[in-house]
Amino acid sequence: MKFIDEFRDPAAARGWVRALHDVASRCGEVTFMEVCGTHTMSIYRHGIRRLLPDNVKLLSGPGCPVCVTPNGYMDHAIALARQPGFVITTFGDMVRVPGSSSSLQNERARGADVRVVYSTLDALAVAKKMPERQVVFLGVGFETTSPTVAAALLEAERDGLTNFSVLEAGKVIPPAMEALVSDGQLRLSGFLCPGHVSMVIGSDAYQPLARRSGLPCVVGGFEALDVLQAIVMLVQQVADRRAEVEVAYRRVVSAQGNAAARAIMDEVFEVVDTEWRGIGTIPGSGLAIRPRYGAHDAARFDVAIEPLREHPGCACGEILRGLKSPFDCRLFASACTPDTPVGACMVSTEGTCAAAYRYGRNEDG
């Protein structure tokens, strides 16, 4: 496959690992946070932790949009699923995430119409085909996904669809990175920045963070070679005592990003303060549908949402902040497994616990 296979050359991987060991010998202990859940998966899948020198550590961050969506949102989605005539359309991993007492999968078993879609365009197609039903799309995601939600909402508006709406919970990454730095409990040496979010927001989006925190930020891609290159660049910055924003993933990430996508997001969404599971409310980190598009905002439906209940013992919150690893959670691989998940980190395809369970249990995580 073009632009994929060439980025998996094992000989080049060995070269990067060698370069990494060389440059790491010039600095002390370093810990980098990979912000993005897809990076967490990539790192596990390619066995990269095992290739790292002893003084280089990687920490998983809160870059899994499903994982950081609080229980209350799931309860709201479930309340909508229970409405007669409603169709819930969603990305796959939301279906099994536990809310306070149920999940969309449970509701589907009880007769609710819950459909997994790959794209918001598929959700729009359902709304066009079934004008008598109310179709709600669960708008969870970061800046790679939110433009696609906005584009679909604009298309619904343009086509005069009155039965398509979005329960919006999109989030914005750079404020979360700032919050982690201000946290003070984390000792980080730098950030491995998300590759595809950065396609949209541009690498310049991290300049204020690099300046204020004094931490190097490298935007990396997702193939094994891309990740290794980004880690080498991070260690190099530490060894050189630099704190700059650099792009390793140059074939798709520019300094300015995708202005057209950001304009579409800005047309449909306003930025609001929002709650992240485990972290609390982060100012300016969420998206809400602007009042002028209120006809497509699923929050307008008056539904009874059950009282919020968090699961005792679930350590997702601390795991998302990088304070604990999945192996520190007493439910991990016992009460909480991919088949019987307790928390969102185990359900999501990009969850730290799902990655650790699938790939990390025979290495030192």
Added chain:
Amino acid sequence: MCLAVPMKVVDIEGDRATAQIGDVTRQIGLALVPDVQVGDYVVVHAGFAIHRLDEQEALETLELFAQMAHFDEQAEQGKTS
């Protein structure tokens, strides 16, 4: 959620395109990358093209990776000689 795939645009009709990777063909939305041309490579996420892939940068990155492979070979040869 960063899962995205580089695909080649083979046909365009309004704000939809047909894109291809390997043997897989699918319809994608172009609302986010309005100036795309047939023959361009785009990164596709959740059924939309999100960005055009810069082929020049891709080739430069591959050139760098080829150098890393060579660097490793040389180091290995240095060890056994």
